[in-house]
Amino acid sequence: MHFGENVMARMEKAEQRVESAFRHIEKTIDLNQWKVIRAFQTHKVSDYHFTSSTGYGYNDRGREVLDLVYADAMGAEAALVRPHFVSGTHTIGTALFGVLRPGDHLLYITGKPYDTLHKVIGKPGDGTGSLQDFGIPYSEVALLEDGSPDWPAIQAAIQPNTKVIGIQRSRGYSWRPSFTVDQIGEMVRFVKEINPELIVFVDNCYGEFTEEREPTQVGVDLMAGSLIKNPGGGIAPSGGYIAGRRDLVELAAYRLTAPGIGGEVGAMLGATRAMFQGLFLAPHLVGQAVKGSVFAAAMFEDLGFVSHPRWDAQRTDLIQAIRFTSAEHLITFVQGIQKAAAVDSHVTPEPWDMPGYEHPVIMAAGTFIQGGSLELSADAPIREPYIAYMQGGLTYSHCKLGVLTAIQHMEDKGLL
Numbered sequence: 001m002h003f004g005e006n007v008m009a010r011m012e013k014a015e016q017r018v019e020s021a022f023r024h025i026e027k028t029i030d031l032n033q034w035k036v037i038r039a040f041q042t043h044k045v046s047d048y049h050f051t052s053s054t055g056y057g058y059n060d061r062g063r064e065v066l067d068l069v070y071a072d073a074m075g076a077e078a079a080l081v082r083p084h085f086v087s088g089t090h091t092i093g094t095a096l097f098g099v100l101r102p103g104d105h106l107l108y109i110t111g112k113p114y115d116t117l118h119k120v121i122g123k124p125g126d127g128t129g130s131l132q133d134f135g136i137p138y139s140e141v142a143l144l145e146d147g148s149p150d151w152p153a154i155q156a157a158i159q160p161n162t163k164v165i166g167i168q169r170s171r172g173y174s175w176r177p178s179f180t181v182d183q184i185g186e187m188v189r190f191v192k193e194i195n196p197e198l199i200v201f202v203d204n205c206y207g208e209f210t211e212e213r214e215p216t217q218v219g220v221d222l223m224a225g226s227l228i229k230n231p232g233g234g235i236a237p238s239g240g241y242i243a244g245r246r247d248l249v250e251l252a253a254y255r256l257t258a259p260g261i262g263g264e265v266g267a268m269l270g271a272t273r274a275m276f277q278g279l280f281l282a283p284h285l286v287g288q289a290v291k292g293s294v295f296a297a298a299m300f301e302d303l304g305f306v307s308h309p310r311w312d313a314q315r316t317d318l319i320q321a322i323r324f325t326s327a328e329h330l331i332t333f334v335q336g337i338q339k340a341a342a343v344d345s346h347v348t349p350e351p352w353d354m355p356g357y358e359h360p361v362i363m364a365a366g367t368f369i370q371g372g373s374l375e376l377s378a379d380a381p382i383r384e385p386y387i388a389y390m391q392g393g394l395t396y397s398h399c400k401l402g403v404l405t406a407i408q409h410m411e412d413k414g415l416l
Helices: 005-017 019-042 061-074 088-099 115-121 151-157 181-194 246-256 272-302 327-339 396-412
Strands: 078-082 105-108 138-140 162-168 199-203 222-226 240-244 306-308 320-324 361-364 377-381 386-391
Touching: 005 019, 005 272, 005 396, 019 061, 019 272, 061 078, 061 240, 061 272, 078 246, 088 115, 088 162, 088 199, 088 222, 088 240, 088 246, 151 181, 162 181, 181 199, 222 246, 240 246, 272 306, 272 320, 272 386, 272 396, 320 327, 327 361, 327 377, 327 386, 327 396
Parallel strands: 105 138, 105 162, 162 199, 199 222
Antiparallel strands: 078 240, 222 240, 306 320, 320 386, 361 377, 377 386
16 A cells, blocks of 8 residues: 555554544443353354244244344343344334324434435325325424534423434434433433333434443333444344334334234344354444544544544444535545445445435445445535545454545645
């Protein structure tokens, strides 16, 4: 790899600066790794659990034990872990449709959710089968300017028919801080004091194993995530999980398959071994990616750009946001990340109108699993302010290579 002396000098300085943050990350890796192994041991995982089923998938013991292991690792009563979930959006939609009924009110208290959920929520009478098309009213409470919850507005927005409180843990395409597990616990306590019957749902995408606890361990009733993000460990070929209260997970299972069938069927399509092994690897690989985000923040802050979170801030997800000063900076950065990929490094990404997004999006995704954002990737909507969102990296070395390549690419184009 050919990097200029200036880039290498900045790398040396950044790695010295982030040593203390890395030590904290390594402690979190250890605790989460031990927690996952303990869940495997508790349920006596053996090689016969990796055998795949066919057809209906009746009596698939591997599938049943995988659900139990996930539930234990997430500190939940139950879990539904399946390769049949096609994305995080599908998994979240399944959970919401599972627990909401016509007339129930869904209230997001962390502002506008991620772009791809806008069509799931929909509009009344839109004819798409969205939540609102099914007569499920929706509203949201904007965050305060500092990114914190607007407690009085939340209290005022809770209605007699409010059934589900939605929380998005990660920042999505916004400049706000992601929410820590402790902060999510505060939200749970606040809304439950208003109405103990409220169901608190968390979109946990990008957050798994970045802290020592998960949202279900601080009172969250239901949460969902994608296996091509953190918990799939970079090798689960597809899928998602829903975890939380047993009765709510069962309702979600009825939505995934059909009422009366739920999670009792579903051939695992040869994915069982990868889903078990991915979960085993996830704590370590998530830690590698978090290290990469810390390093990226330190490097770009040294170059004068604004990063969010800063390199020394507490981490609660994989995402590193970097604010650039022009679309050219943004596009060049993303293209530089692609150049560092092991897969499709020869491809030059360009902005395009991606389904489910409201603005042209550019994505660097040289991944072994298509769309696998535990792997090194970066994406950004082409809109002001020009913010790129970098996430993932199965090894810290690859994260570092991606950052250095992007910076060198920007320098070569005279943008630094």
